[in-house]
Amino acid sequence: MGVMSAVAPAERYRAISPAEFFYKYREIAGFSNPARALYQAVREFVENALDATDSHGILPNIKIIIEKADENREFYRVTVEDNGIGLPPHVVPEAFGRVLFSSKYILRQTRGMFGLGAKVAILYGQMTTGRPVEVITSQPNLRRIYYFKLRIDINKNEPIIIERGSWRKNRDWHGTIVSMTLEGDWSRAKQRIKDYILRTAVVTPYANIVFITPDGEIYYYERVIDKLPRPPKEVKPHPYGVDLELMKRIRDGGSFSTVKEMLMKSFQGIGKVTASSLLEIAGISPDLSPKSLSDRQLLELVNAMKNYKRFRAPTSEALSPLGEEVIKAGLKRIYEPEFVEAVTRKPSAYQGHPFIVEVGIAFGGKVPLSSDKYPTLLRYANKIPLLYDEGSDVSTAVIKEDISWDQYLVKLPAPIIVLVHICSTKIPFKGVGKESIADVKEIRNEIKLAIQEVARRLRLYLSKKLKEEEKKKRVVSLAKYVPEIVRALTIILGDGQGVKAELLEEKLVEIVSLRTGIPKDEVHKVVKSVEIGV
Amino acid sequence: MAISSVDKHARQRSLEILREKFATIAKRILEGKKPVLIMPKRVLSNTIYDMKKKLLLLGPEMKRRSLLDVNEARKFMQTLLMASIIYEALVNDEYPTIRDLYYRGKHTISYRDISGKIHHENTWDEQRESDAVIRDIEVFLGVLREEMLILSKEKGKVVGNLIIRSGDDVIDLSKMGHGAYAIEPTPDLIEFKDIDAEFVLVVEKDAVFQQLHRYGFWKKYKAILITSAGQPDRATRRFVRRLSEELKLPIYILTDADPYGWYIYSVFKIGSITLSYESERLATPNAKFIGVSMTDIFGEEEAAKNINKLASIFGKEIKEVISKPRKKAYLSEKERRNYIIKAKKKDVERAVELIGYDVADKLIRNPEIKKYIRQKKLGVSGYPWFRTPEWIKEISIFFSKLAKLEIEAMASKGLKFLADTYIPTKIETGDWID
Ligand SMILES: Nc1ncnc2c1ncn2[C@@H]1O[C@H](COP(=O)(O)OP(=O)(O)OP(=O)(O)O)[C@@H](O)[C@H]1O
Ligand SMILES: [Mg+2]
Numbered sequence A: 001m002g003v004m005s006a007v008a009p010a011e012r013y014r015a016i017s018p019a020e021f022f023y024k025y026r027e028i029a030g031f032s033n034p035a036r037a038l039y040q041a042v043r044e045f046v047e048n049a050l051d052a053t054d055s056h057g058i059l060p061n062i063k064i065i066i067e068k069a070d071e072n073r074e075f076y077r078v079t080v081e082d083n084g085i086g087l088p089p090h091v092v093p094e095a096f097g098r099v100l101f102s103s104k105y106i107l108r109q110t111r112g113m114f115g116l117g118a119k120v121a122i123l124y125g126q127m128t129t130g131r132p133v134e135v136i137t138s139q140p141n142l143r144r145i146y147y148f149k150l151r152i153d154i155n156k157n158e159p160i161i162i163e164r165g166s167w168r169k170n171r172d173w174h175g176t177i178v179s180m181t182l183e184g185d186w187s188r189a190k191q192r193i194k195d196y197i198l199r200t201a202v203v204t205p206y207a208n209i210v211f212i213t214p215d216g217e218i219y220y221y222e223r224v225i226d227k228l229p230r231p232p233k234e235v236k237p238h239p240y241g242v243d244l245e246l247m248k249r250i251r252d253g254g255s256f257s258t259v260k261e262m263l264m265k266s267f268q269g270i271g272k273v274t275a276s277s278l279l280e281i282a283g284i285s286p287d288l289s290p291k292s293l294s295d296r297q298l299l300e301l302v303n304a305m306k307n308y309k310r311f312r313a314p315t316s317e318a319l320s321p322l323g324e325e326v327i328k329a330g331l332k333r334i335y336e337p338e339f340v341e342a343v344t345r346k347p348s349a350y351q352g353h354p355f356i357v358e359v360g361i362a363f364g365g366k367v368p369l370s371s372d373k374y375p376t377l378l379r380y381a382n383k384i385p386l387l388y389d390e391g392s393d394v395s396t397a398v399i400k401e402d403i404s405w406d407q408y409l410v411k412l413p414a415p416i417i418v419l420v421h422i423c424s425t426k427i428p429f430k431g432v433g434k435e436s437i438a439d440v441k442e443i444r445n446e447i448k449l450a451i452q453e454v455a456r457r458l459r460l461y462l463s464k465k466l467k468e469e470e471k472k473k474r475v476v477s478l479a480k481y482v483p484e485i486v487r488a489l490t491i492i493l494g495d496g497q498g499v500k501a502e503l504l505e506e507k508l509v510e511i512v513s514l515r516t517g518i519p520k521d522e523v524h525k526v527v528k529s530v531e532i533g534v
Numbered sequence B: 001m002a003i004s005s006v007d008k009h010a011r012q013r014s015l016e017i018l019r020e021k022f023a024t025i026a027k028r029i030l031e032g033k034k035p036v037l038i039m040p041k042r043v044l045s046n047t048i049y050d051m052k053k054k055l056l057l058l059g060p061e062m063k064r065r066s067l068l069d070v071n072e073a074r075k076f077m078q079t080l081l082m083a084s085i086i087y088e089a090l091v092n093d094e095y096p097t098i099r100d101l102y103y104r105g106k107h108t109i110s111y112r113d114i115s116g117k118i119h120h121e122n123t124w125d126e127q128r129e130s131d132a133v134i135r136d137i138e139v140f141l142g143v144l145r146e147e148m149l150i151l152s153k154e155k156g157k158v159v160g161n162l163i164i165r166s167g168d169d170v171i172d173l174s175k176m177g178h179g180a181y182a183i184e185p186t187p188d189l190i191e192f193k194d195i196d197a198e199f200v201l202v203v204e205k206d207a208v209f210q211q212l213h214r215y216g217f218w219k220k221y222k223a224i225l226i227t228s229a230g231q232p233d234r235a236t237r238r239f240v241r242r243l244s245e246e247l248k249l250p251i252y253i254l255t256d257a258d259p260y261g262w263y264i265y266s267v268f269k270i271g272s273i274t275l276s277y278e279s280e281r282l283a284t285p286n287a288k289f290i291g292v293s294m295t296d297i298f299g300e301e302e303a304a305k306n307i308n309k310l311a312s313i314f315g316k317e318i319k320e321v322i323s324k325p326r327k328k329a330y331l332s333e334k335e336r337r338n339y340i341i342k343a344k345k346k347d348v349e350r351a352v353e354l355i356g357y358d359v360a361d362k363l364i365r366n367p368e369i370k371k372y373i374r375q376k377k378l379g380v381s382g383y384p385w386f387r388t389p390e391w392i393k394e395i396s397i398f399f400s401k402l403a404k405l406e407i408e409a410m411a412s413k414g415l416k417f418l419a420d421t422y423i424p425t426k427i428e429t430g431d432w433i434d
Helices: A020-024 A034-051 A092-097 A117-129 A186-203 A244-253 A259-266 A272-282 A295-307 A324-335 A394-402 A441-479 A482-493 A501-516 A520-529 B002-030 B073-091 B098-105 B127-141 B206-215 B217-221 B234-247 B259-270 B276-282 B294-298 B300-304 B307-314 B317-323 B333-339 B345-355 B357-363 B367-377 B389-401 B407-412 B415-428
Strands: A061-068 A075-082 A133-138 A144-153 A158-168 A175-183 A208-212 A218-221 A339-344 A348-350 A353-363 A376-381 A384-386 A416-424 B036-040 B047-050 B055-058 B062-066 B108-112 B118-122 B157-160 B162-166 B169-172 B191-195 B199-203 B223-227 B251-254 B288-291
Touching: A020 A117, A034 A061, A034 A075, A034 A117, A034 A175, A034 A186, A061 A186, A075 A117, A092 A117, A092 A133, A092 A144, A092 A158, A117 A133, A117 A144, A117 A175, A186 A208, A186 A218, A186 A324, A186 A376, A186 A384, A186 A416, A244 A259, A244 A295, A259 A272, A272 A295, A324 A339, A324 A353, A324 A416, A339 A441, A348 A441, A353 A441, A376 A394, A394 A416, A394 A441, A416 A441, A441 A501, A441 A520, A482 A501, A482 B002, A482 B073, A501 A520, A501 B002, A520 B108, B002 B073, B002 B127, B036 B127, B055 B276, B062 B073, B073 B098, B073 B127, B098 B127, B127 B276, B157 B206, B191 B234, B199 B206, B199 B217, B199 B234, B206 B217, B206 B223, B206 B407, B206 B415, B217 B223, B217 B415, B223 B234, B234 B251, B234 B259, B234 B276, B251 B259, B251 B415, B259 B288, B259 B345, B259 B389, B288 B415, B294 B300, B294 B389, B300 B317, B300 B389, B307 B317, B307 B357, B307 B389, B317 B389, B345 B357, B345 B367, B345 B389, B357 B367, B357 B389, B407 B415
Parallel strands: A061 A208, A376 A416, B199 B223, B199 B251, B251 B288
Antiparallel strands: A061 A075, A075 A175, A133 A144, A133 A175, A144 A158, A208 A218, A339 A353, A348 A353, A353 A416, A376 A384, B036 B062, B047 B055, B108 B118, B157 B223, B162 B169, B162 B191
16 A cells, blocks of 8 residues: 555544445455454454554544444444544544545554545445434634534545534543444443553553443543653654655655755755765756656665665664653553563664564563463554463564573463564554564564563572572571470579570570561461361 | 399489489579580481491581570470489389370470460370480489380390390299290390300391291200391380390391392491490490391392492502302292382382492482482482492392392292201301401
8 A cells, every 4th residue: 555655734524535445345444254354343443542642742632432322133232432632623524534644644553554544434334224424623823613414425435524513612622532333232242342442551551541331330540650751752854765756746846946955955964965875876867856756766766775784774863762761651550560670772773664573571470370471471563462362462473482481590381471572664564454564574573682681680680589589498497386385495504593484485586587587476376377186 | 133123223314313313404594505405416417427346426516505596495495394204214213115205294384475366286296206305314413214214115026045044033034935925015124044156147028037036946056036126115225235245146137129129227236326326335336237138139140240330439459359159049040030129219219328329329320210319319329338239239220120139039049948058058057258
């Protein structure tokens, strides 16, 4: 899909491709059956809600409601509310009614990227229930709240506005509420949806998330940290990631007077000197107008850029890693572990795409027991939890093959979770399912280094804990004999010697405590528990 | 009454030492110091063979048994427990046996671990454990268990022209009928009243003792006849020692011709490794090994065959002892074939322990045994008291023949032969190992 690498100035909206395709082939977008569709719809709206908040420096308040919408049929109404930046009213119909319309076709790490998600969900709902989507939204600077009831004209790939309205804001609200009805299968989707929300909550400790199920259960994940991940910045493409199509689009889209200017303004890491030498290699005169370049000349230029060895690594400004603090807070919020540590690696790059790997490890507390082969793995790509195809994911390969856990004193099965987050302007997903990440050498290596770093800290903790336990065991193996010793001594030294059993016991407890470093009352506890039988 | 006053005195003294030693421990505890029992180490590495006294003695190494050492804590508790039981028995004028002490001290200690789980532990499980603790207390206090009036099962027996006083009774050991007098666990409380004997013969095997007794051997040859019935207990060893020391009688030891027999002899003569702290009191340095020796079975020519091999280890001096054959075998070729038994691997191993691997390796011809010994005993250096020319000669025959013989065999050749030929000849000609 060429659309993915399109480039445009900030928040510019445009349509790029017809819609019937996704109506027909909705399974590509994850809407293959009622259970899967319900799950996918929740995901799409939750991810849009988070994109509208944390990517813009807003601490998210998100509310998800799924309710039964028909007495007889398996219709479910999905409502997702956020406190994000909202949409300008004139954009709403297209954002929710035109397939391949998005504000995320730029180089910046967001959860959404295709301009598809909301629309395929709405199409699916429309097709299975015939009911329209409702959107309520307002932006921070607007005085009014806007209301739309829409449907999609599948043939024209256009929104049909059924109803619209607006009213004055009487409190300082901004955000978006999307509500739609679709045919679903709650009982089969329920576990997945709960899992998805839980795993989302793990990496969003800065968000309040409320989830109300059709069964009337309420899940509330309360905000535990006020720190947001650094918001992503839009960046220019890196020359290593360029191809002919992108080059053409830049030539046709921009208004540059010379090809040299075009290079300098369209890419990161190209200044005057680099631009000149690239053009020399490509055999193109720097003063030519870009519009006059032939496709063959453009290809020469692309090749020159691809083979040029001296570019700086791609900037990571477009990335928005969670950060160590957020990961730790998130793991703590859900698992209350006895040990938690995290690391955010320095930015790295593969094929011209910057990426950052982050790893968190939680041990003990409420962390569930892992399998006996490897620790429980929580995978994330650009803050989105990956729930399926774990077996073919690069992170799985690393924790299974590259790390020997017993070296870190982890005896499997153990209450251990390893969280791996990969963020990039281009995640190398395996297949269209977007559920597992391909085994890219550079990424695999970074994951390994990150896990090793955190695992080393875990080993330190575990070895300390082991020593502490050893010490306690040692105390028991000494203290259990104290009463017998006291008894024997008082028999031998019995009367007249002034040796009191209580005093001897007290002193022995003191000695044992002093020599082992275990508090006196713990030694006492063991001594008091002793019973001498016959 | 003499005995009860001896007895009373022993009690009093033991009690005092017990109190004094354990008062120091209590004092240390009250001062907040580490509770430790300091006592001589009772292990092979701390057993010294005193060449001059010809005794196995306890060396100077001390061990510190600390309550704070996880590996020693249990032993520490056991030592105190045992001391308290012995103390009570002394105070109450009792005579417990080591088995009594085992039962009196055996009980469970139950306790909770850190996780609150209840565990049960026995103060000791087998009598072996409590017996070892008693030995520890002996070395810790420097008081022997007999002095603490602790008894053990009687094992040794004696008959002969000897009148003794034991307790309030005077006993004539020549009037025991077919039976014998059991040597009591506290032989120091025996008083020798009258004696008419010229030597003492100690027989390893109870059965042979009985045969010689019924045959009237001790009457005919004016002997005191004793059996240890296998490995000698402390009482038998002490009794023999007193006969040697106080009555100046020569002591002859008759055992099987095998490594176990040789070791029994050495225990009588120089002491044992586990009880080296008692050697000064129990060992009989004058005891002589009268047989059955390998040369009695195979003749001295057999040893001469090994002469060059042995000279390569021990030098020329060994040749002096071995080179001139003085006597012939007591058994004919045919008898040998009937009576000797093939040595088992265990016997060979044991012999290597006594004499050392170098000798065994030089002399054993059987390749299978040779290989086996190399695997198990390579580098074993042997006990110095066995690495004397006489014993080298003996044991070299054992290695080259890989054969052993029981005393009974000599008796089967004829009890008469054993009683009237073999033993008297050996004594008369001085044919023994000292
Ligand atoms: N809750 C929301 N708040 C603000 N803007 C929203 C919200 N939901 C959707 N939008 C806007 O609508 C656009 C279309 O959303 P849609 O989910 O269809 O595609 P996308 O998020 O861009 O990409 P993807 O297909 O990967 O989800 C978004 O790009 C965003 O600009
Ligand atoms: Mg989206």
